[in-house]
Amino acid sequence: MKQHTLPDERRPANDGPKAAARNRAALVSAAREIYATDGLDAPLSAIARRAGVGQGVLYRHFPDRVAVATAVLEENVRQVEQAAAAGDATFAGVLGVMTWHLTESAAFIGLLHADRTGGRSDIGAYALALSGRVERGLRGRLPDGHRLAAADDLMLAVAMVSGAVTGPTRDERERRALAAWRLLGVEVGPVRPFDG
The missing domain is CATH 1.10.10 (Arc Repressor Mutant, subunit A)
Structure with missing residues (x-):
């Protein structure tokens, strides 16, 4: 041939x-x-x-499906970290980036729960590690004396807001996330991805 x-x-x-x-x-x-x-x-x-x-x-x-979802979660966390590391970053700005990722990723927040991982403890440990990275990024920009400065308050607030991020459209999810932050008395910057 x-x-x-x-x-x-x-x-x-x-x-x-x-x-x-x-x-x-x-x-x-x-x-x-x-x-x-x-x-x-x-x-x-x-x-x-x-x-x-x-x-x-x-x-x-x-x-597999879990590898795809964790890659998206990893990218979300990486962007939050980059936003927090930017020289001109503010806590409100980093929250805006994180909130954008929550509204974009709301459909698979369930991955962080053990019952959605098929019993795989490595996924639970990985999710905890990602959560720790988000917390370090946010805490690095948290002003002294901020209402979320107490030990568990910051990530409890993040969990509460992520629980409120529901709705059939991205706009609805963002509206609910911003309402949740407002009810917590926390200022959030523009809700957008980090564009480096």
């Missing part, structure tokens, strides 16, 4: 590792969008389609 080759100008570019990183980022972004509207039980094929890649590419990066 004879192989036919295309002239150089018609060959698709082989981006190698760049394509892998781009595909992974596209999958995480697509998963966030799909989970926000359809929940954790959304078909993985829908995530691959939204990302513009085949299911084989999805499974090359993420062996």
Whole structure:
């Protein structure tokens, strides 16, 4: 059998590792969008389609549903940490970033609960580690004497707000999150992702 080759100008570019990183980022972004509207039980094929890649590419990066969800959680936490580390960051601004992620990720907050992890204690430990990273980021920008400065108050408030983040649309989830912060007497900056 004879192989036919295309002239150089018609060959698709082989981006190698760049394509892998781009595909992974596209999958995480697509998963966030799909989970926000359809929940954790959304078909993985829908995530691959939204990302513009085949299911084989999805499974090359993420062996199962839990791996996809934890990758999205990891990205959420990383952005909160980056927002907190920015030189001009304020507590209200970091809360705005965290609140954006809560409203985008509300459909899979259940992953943090042991009954949703299929008995996998490694997921529970991982969720605790992520929570600790969020708390360190927020505490690093918490002004002295703030109403949430007491030992457990900050993360209790975060848990209370995350429990209020419900609704069929992103706008409704954001409205409820901001109402919860307001009822707690906490100022929140613009609700948006961290754009570095």
